[in-house]
Amino acid sequence: MSTHARITASVYTSHVPAIGVAMDQGRTQDPYWQPLFAGYEASRRWMAEHRPDAIVLVYNDHANAFSLDMIPTFALGTAERYDPADEGWGPRAVPPVLGHGELAAHLAQSVIQQDFDLTLVNRMTVDHGLTVPLSLMFGEQPAGAPHWPVPVIPLAVNVVQYPVPSGRRCLQLGQAIRRAVESFDAPLKVQVWGTGGMSHQLQGPRAGLINHAWDQAWMDRLIADPRGLSEMPHLEYVREAGSEGIELVMWLIARGAMSDLADPADVDVPLRAPRVAHRFYHVPASNTAVGHLILENP
Structure with a gap:
């Protein structure tokens, strides 16, 4: 048995803030919301059976931890605890997030030595971009729960203010994270989550835009052709989605962390495609297309 950490799976999901509101207000069985939450029932069962020791959760901050005064492209949380952010109507009534300081410090060291200039964040709050995915995958937490069930290492990506990172750079960062995890000297099971998207626009003449066909084709390529997908220019995302x-470029970080994208020279077993454990797509959720995917390493 290996004495090093390994990435067992990647999880992908939208992080629509209204989903958190629906959960917090006990409206998950309302006719509007029930079909969406039904799509995550299998995911919660899967999570109960495949609970990791730590999660690297890729998300974007929505001007809560970072303002337009300071915009890191990639910011890695290295704290021991992250409280829910006040997004203008008070913090969500969900538990604080516990970090994994030892693994986070190792990721910082390893990924920076692989030539990624991460911003290290020793104190910050986390908004719906991080807490909504946790709610979707773990469900409502008991009143007074001291923390979420699994330690989380936040990785905030700037997809709010241009210029944003390329899909290719995001895929490469995922590959660097996989190498970093696999060099951590403890037999931890780690998942990498990519969040945000799918197609949606919140302002301007195209507010409410949803592109079903493009979303589904994009997920197909994420599974089968991540390298090709990583070359998609930003203009196509904005035009089509x-x-x-x-925000979907953040999914490429999680996809890059999967073992089939390792350098063949670095492994001693044949590289195999990940297994699709669950796939779900739903429209609408507050004028947003919701996509969800779970991939398991073989």
Whole structure:
């Protein structure tokens, strides 16, 4: 048995803030919301059976931890605890997030030595971009729960203010994270989550844009052709998926962390494609297309 950490799976999901509101207000069985939450029931069962020791959760901050005064492209959380952010109507009534300081410090060291200039964040709050995916995958937490069930290392990506990172750079960062995890000297099971998207636009003449066919084709390529997909220019995301559809480049970080994208020279077993454990797509959720995917390493 290996004494090093390994990435067992990647999880992908939209992080629509209204989903958190629906959960917090007990409206998950309302006719509007029930079909969406039904799509995550299998995911929660899967999570109960495949609970990791740590999660690297890729998300974007929505001007809560970072303002337009300071915009890091990639910011890695290295704290021991992250409280929910006040997004203008008070913090969500969900538990604080516990970090994994030892693994986060190792990721910082390893990924920076692989020539990624990360910003290290020793204190910050986390908004719906991070807490909504946790709610979707773990469900409502008991009143007074001291923290979420699994330690989380936040990785905030700038997809709010241009210029944003390329899909190719995001895929490469995922590959660097995989190498970093696999060099951590403890037998941890780690998942990498990519969040945000799918197609949506929140302002301007195209507000409410949703592109079903493009979303589904994009998920197909994420599974089968991530390298090719990583070359998609930003203009296509904005044109086809709306101004906020650019969040999908964060899914490429999680996809890059999967073992089939390792350098064949670095492994001693044949590289195999990940297994699709669950796939779900739903429209609408507050004028947003919701996409969800779970991939398991073989």
